[in-house]
Amino acid sequence: MTRKLEEILTATAESVFEGLTFLFALAPEEAVANHSPMVTAGVRYEGECNGMVAVAVSENLLASIAANMLGEENINTLTQEQCQDALKELANVLGGPIVAALAGSRHVPRLLPPHYFNHAAPPGVPTAETKMFFDNGQAHVMLFMDEGCR
Amino acid sequence: MAYNVLVVDDSAVMRGMIVKALSLCGLELGEVYQAGNGKEGLDVLDRHWVDIVFADIHMPVMNGEEMVQNIQTRPDISDVPIVIISSDKSQARIDALEKQGIRYICKPFTPETIRKVVRETLGA
Numbered sequence: 001m002t003r004k005l006e007e008i009l010t011a012t013a014e015s016v017f018e019g020l021t022f023l024f025a026l027a028p029e030e031a032v033a034n035h036s037p038m039v040t041a042g043v044r045y046e047g048e049c050n051g052m053v054a055v056a057v058s059e060n061l062l063a064s065i066a067a068n069m070l071g072e073e074n075i076n077t078l079t080q081e082q083c084q085d086a087l088k089e090l091a092n093v094l095g096g097p098i099v100a101a102l103a104g105s106r107h108v109p110r111l112l113p114p115h116y117f118n119h120a121a122p123p124g125v126p127t128a129e130t131k132m133f134f135d136n137g138q139a140h141v142m143l144f145m146d147e148g149c150r
Numbered sequence: 151m152a153y154n155v156l157v158v159d160d161s162a163v164m165r166g167m168i169v170k171a172l173s174l175c176g177l178e179l180g181e182v183y184q185a186g187n188g189k190e191g192l193d194v195l196d197r198h199w200v201d202i203v204f205a206d207i208h209m210p211v212m213n214g215e216e217m218v219q220n221i222q223t224r225p226d227i228s229d230v231p232i233v234i235i236s237s238d239k240s241q242a243r244i245d246a247l248e249k250q251g252i253r254y255i256c257k258p259f260t261p262e263t264i265r266k267v268v269r270e271t272l273g274a
Contacts, residue, residue: 070166071166097239108238
């Protein structure tokens with residue numbers, strides 16, 4: 001089950017990062033350790049099954065994400081608010097296809113407004129997660145499923 | 151002919167992406183109005199002529215579905231085309247909106263997707 005969930009997360013995350021942020025993940029063997037602090041945003045889903053889809057990214061990477069989403073060439077002109085907004089929107093866009101894939105033919109859960117956690121991790125232990133590595137940082141996409149949904 | 155556009159989304163980043171996609175899709179833009187929720191969107195529609203509305207669903211104060219319902223009950227603006235752009239992939243919700251004549255685009259989108267929907271909606 002966890003392996004299947006991780007496959008869903010990985011496929012969705014790659015597609016959304018490419019389509020929304022124009023960033024392409026490195027192959028695992030090309031990954032370089034990055035010790036930049038991570039910031040997190042998540043979106044809760046509610047329906048037949050409840051939980052959260054969260055994404056944590058290196059602060060370095062977040063600036064690139066926000067710049068690409070806004071079409072801004074100079075990352076130094078970005079405000080913290082724009083970066084937080086970009087991360088929340090990334091969590092939101094990841095949430096849609098992930099919960100749809102989880103639901104399959106059942107009723108798709110509703111997404112609630114995204115939440116910015118800053119440096120804090122979302123509560124609980126993820127049911128499944130995937131890690132992606134980029135030139136200037138890394139991203140973790142996590143799926144949390146409430147008790148009774150697993 | 152230049153088209154006046156209203157973009158309603160609580161994310162300023164997403165509003166920026168939609169406006170950028172519109173500028174890339176070949177649509178001749180007139181005034182581009184932006185609003186952070188459905189209520190602010192209705193305020194814009196009260197004050198300005200708009201040819202097409204792009205709106206998110208999940209927004210504070212007034213969400214996209216409430217805004218759509220409000221628009222459709224007002225004869226002065228009920229024929230303004232509305233396109234919902236959302237990450238919500240609930241087929242029931244999409245079907246309900248499309249039954250009301252609302253177009254639906256799932257995030258993430260490309261300028262080509264926006265262009266196709268604009269062409270089909272406005273004939274532009």
